[in-house]
Amino acid sequence: MRFGLTTPIVTLTARSADAWEAEAGPAELRRIAQAADRLGFHHLTCSEHVAIPTSALAVRGARYYDPLSTLGFLAAATERIRLVTHVVVLPYHHPLALAKSYGTLDRLSDGRVVLGVGVGSLAEEFALLGVDFAGRGPVYEDGLKALRAALGRREPAYEGSHFRFRDFVVDPCAVQDRVPIWLGGRSARSLRRALEFGDGWDPFHLSIDEIGALLGRARAWPSWRRRREDPAPFSLVFSPDEIFDVSVADGRDRMETLLRRYEALGTDVLSLRFRSRSCTHLLEQLEIFATRIAPGFGGSAG
Numbered sequence: 222m223r224f225g226l227t228t229p230i231v232t233l234t235a236r237s238a239d240a241w242e243a244e245a246g247p248a249e250l251r252r253i254a255q256a257a258d259r260l261g262f263h264h265l266t267c268s269e270h271v272a273i274p275t276s277a278l279a280v281r282g283a284r285y286y287d288p289l290s291t292l293g294f295l296a297a298a299t300e301r302i303r304l305v306t307h308v309v310v311l312p313y314h315h316p317l318a319l320a321k322s323y324g325t326l327d328r329l330s331d332g333r334v335v336l337g338v339g340v341g342s343l344a345e346e347f348a349l350l351g352v353d354f355a356g357r358g359p360v361y362e363d364g365l366k367a368l369r370a371a372l373g374r375r376e377p378a379y380e381g382s383h384f385r386f387r388d389f390v391v392d393p394c395a396v397q398d399r400v401p402i403w404l405g406g407r408s409a410r411s412l413r414r415a416l417e418f419g420d421g422w423d424p425f426h427l428s429i430d431e432i433g434a435l436l437g438r439a440r441a442w443p444s445w446r447r448r449r450e451d452p453a454p455f456s457l458v459f460s461p462d463e464i465f466d467v468s469v470a471d472g473r474d475r476m477e478t479l480l481r482r483y484e485a486l487g488t489d490v491l492s493l494r495f496r497s498r499s500c501t502h503l504l505e506q507l508e509i510f511a512t513r514i515a516p517g518f519g520g521s522a523g
Contacts, residue, residue, distance in 0.1 A: 222484060222518050224510070225264035225305065226257050227460060227492045229503065231291050232268050234282035237464060241499045247294070249500045254295045256504050257302055260511035264303035264335060266492055267291040269310055274345040281343070289322050296330035304330060307423060307460070307492065308339035308405035311364045312357045313350055316384055320371035320391055327373075327395035334395065336372070337423050338365070339405035359383065365402070365418040372400045403458055409435055416444040421456030421489070429482050432459060436486060459483060460492040467495060467506050473514060480518055 229238070230245045230253075254265055267288040273281050292304040304326065309319065319336070327334040340361040341347060347354035360383050367384040371377040373395040378387040403423040404415035412435060415422035424432070436457075439445045448455040463479055465472040483491060495510070497503035 222480070222488055223263040223490045224515055224518075225266065225303070225490060225492045226253075226262050226507070227307070227494045228265045228267055228291075228295075229253060229494075229497075231284070231286035232282065233284040235279065236462070237494055238282070239497050241497070245500060250291075250295070251298045252500060252504065253507075254298045254302070256507050258299040260507055261515075262302055262507070262511070263490060264305045264492070265292070265295050265299075266305045266307040266337075267295075268307050269313075270343070271313070271346060272349060273343075277343065277345070289326065292334075293326055293329070296326065296333065301333075303333045303335050305335040305403070305492075306337045307425075308337040308403075310341040310346075311338040311368070312341055312347070312352055312360050314364075316364050316367035316371055316379075317377070317386060317389070317391060319368060320374075320377065320394065323400070324372060324391065324395035325393050327397055327400060328393045332395075332397045334397070335401045335403060336368075337403040337405055338368070338419075340411075362414065362418065365404075365414070369402065369418070372402075373397060399453070401456070403456065409438065412439055413442070413444065416442070416448045416455070420454065421458050423458040423460075423492075425460060426462065427459075428462070429459075429479075429486070433486055454489075456489040457487060458490040458492065459486075459488055461494075464494045464496045466497065467509050467514065468502065472496070473509070476510075477514060477517065480514070484518060 230242045230250055268285055269288050270285040273283055288306045323334050323336055344354045363381040363383040366381055367379045370379040375392055375394050376390055401420040403421035404419040405423050407424045407427050412422050465476045467473045467476050495506040
């Protein structure tokens with residue numbers, strides 16, 4: 222398994238954020254990113270919401286840094302670590318706009334972008350942005366195909382049910398031959414879409430038992446067998462809800478037990494959080510995890 226970091230500070234929810242994050246900012250982000258980069262973590266993340274209705278704050282939280290700006294900042298502060306959108310709401314964007322903006326980031330970061338995308342679930346935000354919520358599924362699927370056709374292509378061409386383009390130049394474009402696209406969601410349908418259109422499945426708020434049940438069903442699907450046998454890798458990417466302080470023995474033991482359970486599922490990548498009292502305490506835990514825990518699961522954190 223490879224281990225990434227769910228970036229602190231940039232998203233604040235009651236479920237996962239620690240108190241010190243509320244007042245932290247660019248200086249702390251830079252320290253965290255550079256430590257994760259130095260220690261060999263696989264990736265950093267940033268999520269997308271434009272605006273959260275006040276009625277949803279208790280569940281969603283209020284703070285969501287803009288992912289393009291944030292990952293650009295983190296790219297400039299690091300050298301190797303990958304930059305993951307977890308996730309961009311694809312129906313909010315034209316696929317060419319994403320191909321241009323994240324293709325530029327891919328070029329500036331020397332090919333470190335992973336584009337996590339989702340169909341979106343916050344109806345009030347769709348209404349605020351003037352985007353159709355009820356009909357978002359077909360737009361999303363066509364957008365995924367258009368995005369794949371556009372990423373890394375200076376003169377992309379696509380003709381689908383909702384998006385059509387040709388005879389345009391998109392410069393700069395991504396430098397990776399195939400920018401990985403990970404699909405979010407939390408349903409069997411999201412996994413089917415990931416197998417059909419993406420390079421990985423990156424669900425949210427699913428317990429390890431729920432994931433295991435979904436994967437058990439999926440292993441009988443022809444699309445599962447086809448993708449897992451495909452030379453192009455398909456990644457299972459999970460974000461455990463459990464958060465531990467690995468600076469103490471009990472936290473390390475519980476973390477290792479959890480990681481063994483994910484390992485047994487065939488997990489490829491985990492996005493981790495750590496329970497911390499301060500930025501300094503978090504940095505201490507990144508060091509502990511990378512040097513004392515990650516080697517037991519196949520090598521370094523990355």
